[in-house]
Amino acid sequence: MNVDELIAIDIHTHAEEPCCGPRDDGYDEFQAGMARYFRNPAGARGMLPTVEETAAYYRERRIGCIIFPVDSERETGFRRYENEDVAQIAAANSDIMIPFASIDPAKGRLGAREARRLVREFGVRGFKFHPTMQAFYPNDRSAYPLYEAIAEEGAITLFHTGQTGVGAGMPGGMNMRLKYSNPIYLDDVAADFPDMPIILAHPSFPWQEEALSVATHKPNVFIDMSGWSPKYFPPILVRYANTILKHKMLFGSDWPAITPDRWLSDFETIEIRNEVRPLILKENARKLLNL
Incomplete structure (x- = not known):
């Protein structure tokens, strides 16, 4: 990856298709609900991009992506897209892609073993957690064996925070519980694993100030600005991005729910200082990922 040639690095993109072959029962309904929430017609039509198609999209725009x-699997019943598959496709597109993986913390020491193998054998650089989809509090000690493995391998963690579009508008919210994704629970994780980088994903509605507090207090905590159009960012997030946390804010889109085209266009319209824009779009990620 030639970072100097990139205009940005998107810290937050999803591998959605294919999902281990044919879609599981209920997966179409789930994606249709997500498409309504994000106003994404491609998702509603079942036309989500493959990882290879994602690479081509980002290469055309000269944007690197994680x-x-x-x-x-445990909570939704939908089979995961295998971490090895994502890593191998990313390796084949390493000019534009960096692989992260995802492991349900409930897998305990088995998950910890998988994490070590993925870093050592497949070049995985970090791990994505979704407390609401995985139904766990991030500071639950049962997750610590997995964190220990990630920290010891020098990898990064990325946690969904705040409200989610997953299950939004569906009966019972698809049994998703928002409480798990309050970023204050990651204050414990940041204290207990001070050398492990932690990214709080998204504007953390309705707990934005908790996220800003944790990121301000803990040196190893960062915030990605994905999942929302920037025109909806709360003023306090923009204020901190311009000042106290300007070196800890990261561009993320939430592809394919939100495209970088849409995010970057809306980012141009908000009051971010000229000297801060390149930090958010690329330089902070370059430093965090040691590119």
Whole structure:
């Protein structure tokens, strides 16, 4: 990856298709609900991009990207897209892609073994967690064996925070519980694993100030600005991005739910200082990923 030639690095993209072959029962309904929430017609038509198609899209735009699946098999019943598959496709597109993986913390020491293998044998650089989809509090000590493996391998963690479009508008919210994704629970994780980089994904509605507090207090905590159009960012997030946390804010889109085309266009319309824009779009990620 020639970072100097890139205009940005997208820290938050999803591997959605294919999902281990034919879609599982209920997966179409789930994706249709997501498409309604994000106003994404491609998802509603069942036309989500493959990882290879994602690579081509980002290459055309000269945007690097981190890509990952989400292991939520235990809660949703949907088979995960295998971490090895994502890593191998990313390796074949290493001019534009960096692989992260996802492991449900409930897999305990088996998950820890998988994490070590993925870093050592497949070049995985980090791990995505979705507390609401995986139904766990991030500071639950049962997750610590997995964190220990990630930290010891020098990898990065990325946690969904705040409200989610997953299950939004569906009966019972698809049994998703928002409480798990309050970023304050990651304060414990940041204290207990001070050398492990932690990214809080998304504007953390309705807990934005908790996220800003944790990121301000803990040196190893960062915030990615994915999942929302920038025109909806709360003023306090923009204020901190311009000042106290300007070196800890990261561009992320939430592809394919939100495209970088849409995010970057809306980012131009908000009051971010000229000297801060390149930090958010690329330089902070370059430093965090040691590119």
